């Protein structure tokens with residue numbers, strides 16, 4: 644598998660700018676059941692992703708600043724102004740690791756709920772033992788940072804678009820991609836910040 648990935652990486656570097664690389668063509672073939680729209684929205688790299696690939700997620704300062712500027716411009720506070728929602732709903736969303744399957748083999752049923760899959764990368768509620776370490780532990784997040792307007796806003800916006808703060812972050816841009824809607828982001832933010840949430844117990 645590792646060798647295959649290295650090979651794919653080499654192939655994608657060899658492709659001229661703008662053209663579909665051999666690696667991309669191979670991946671596209673593997674998802675023959677996906678519609679063109681899904682390909683465009685899910686598999687074509689946007690400018691930020693292309694730059695992060697080009698610089699192997701370590702962009703030089705001027706490119707990092709460019710990415711930050713572009714990603715910050717996508718941030719949008721919710722129309723109703725509610726940055727904190729229902730932590731119980733947020734707890735569910737943080738734990739849901741399904742949603743978004745495309746292709747022929749196991750496409751999602753249309754009513755499947757998409758989640759944030761936060762536990763894949765973060766420790767959150769300490770009672771949950773299956774937690775990843777790709778991202779920092781968020782256990783005690785609200786207890787440690789408090790609930791100031793700045794912290795609330797940062798938390799909401801960070802979930803909306805992680806790269807607005809950290810260029811080439813490995814954290815998905817949940818709001819930017821429309822994966823989580825404004826209400827869902829507020830629910831997850833409450834899961835991190837509410838004193839009653841198991842994250843802070």
Ligand code: HEC
Pocket residue numbers: 737759760761762763764765777778779781798801802805806809812813814815817831835
């Ligand atoms: C694929 C891995 C991955 C997933 C999934 C993920 N994150 Fe992250 N997250 C990271 C990484 C890596 C960082 C550190 C780099 C950064 O700040 O972007 C991070 C940083 C953060 C931070 C900033 C922490 C700080 O100290 O300021 C918050 C808040 C956060 N994540 C919340 C979440 C929430 C909530 C979810 C689920 C909706 C989630 N993350 C899903 C990888 C992930």
